[in-house]
Amino acid sequence: MISAFLDGLRRAAAAPLVVVGIWAATLATALPLALMLFLGIAGDLGPSVTSAAVAEGWDEMWWTEFRGDANAVEGTFGPWVIGFAAALFNLSNLLDGVPPQAATLPAIVWFLAWIFLAGGVIDRLARQRPIGSAAFFSACGGFVGRFVRLGLIAAVAYGVLFLWFRPWLFGDVYESLARDATVERTWAVTRFGLYVIFGAALAAADLVFDYTRVRAVVEDRRSMIGALLATLRFMRRHPAGVAGLWLLNGLLLALVYAAYALVAPGAGASGGAVWGAFAVGQLYIAARVFARLAAYASQISYFQSRLAHATYVASPEPRWPDSPSAEALGPPAT
Secondary structure, eight states: OHHHHHHHHHHHHTOHHHHHHHHHHHHHHHHHHHHHHHHHHHHHHOSSHHHHHHHHSOOHHHHHHHHHTOOTTGGGOSGGGSTTHHHHHHHHHHHHTOOOOGGGHHHHHHHHHHHHHHHHHHHHHHHTSOOHHHHHHHHHHHHHHHHHHHHHHHHHHHHHIIIIIHHHIIIIIHHHHHTTOOSHHHHHHHHHHHHHHHHHHHHHHHHHHHHHHHHHHHTTOSOHHHHHHHHHHHHHHOHHHHHHHHHHHHHHHHHHHHHHHHHOOOTTOOTHHHHHHHHHHHHHHHHHHHHHHHHHHHHHHHHHHHHSOTTOOSSOOOOOOOOGGGGGGOSOOO
């Protein structure tokens, strides 16, 4: 388990182009809406006295007026997007089951892009060596149809969690547990415990589908239902290793969040400080990408160590075909 975690860190560090590529794709999906938001704010402020006040820090009065006339994209702007508050806001919305806003459109686009890229990323991490762009995108295309089918299964699973399990948990269960409570602390502790249960259910679902993708690529599986059932059997046989590895990867991600919380900029930056804040934010995103790839790599390493050997991948590495002109050269001289 620990060796798989360390091996995952090594594999992710040995694939810097993959880390940079995914970071760039993440940035590209966010830029269009960021530009729309920038133009909306700039158009609302203009060369006014209010713009100078807003540049010095958060202005609640201006924001209230701006939000009143804002469109779907501009309406997502608020104090929750500043610094580390954005990470907490997203986590809170996830656990509370808040419907997505317009700002989550880049996340949807990124999710679709990840369905395409996942096959190449997992294949590269599993082989532990550079495979070239042709082989990488060949693996992406080879698995995208399978991962679309897996995505439909995942959509059903997450739909059950958000549309049935969560309402039942925070409705019937919460009312049953807190009905006779007489102090607010009991209600808070009960609700926190239910958040932990719901978060654990989401994490378990995410873990199952992560290992299913790993099995699909490493074993070159065609049936996603078969890969899913095989994953459940694998997790049943190795519960301690799977759970322990998940905790180690969760700790790594928590360290990334903690580091960002310490250095995340607040409101009121101007000039060079704005670019510094942007750089800090991008380093945070890159660190999250690395942590995510390290988690995948550690899962691949753990699965391969229980299956065959450290670089086992069932499918042959895709090769770019030779030019037809090579046939004119004839057989090699003997």
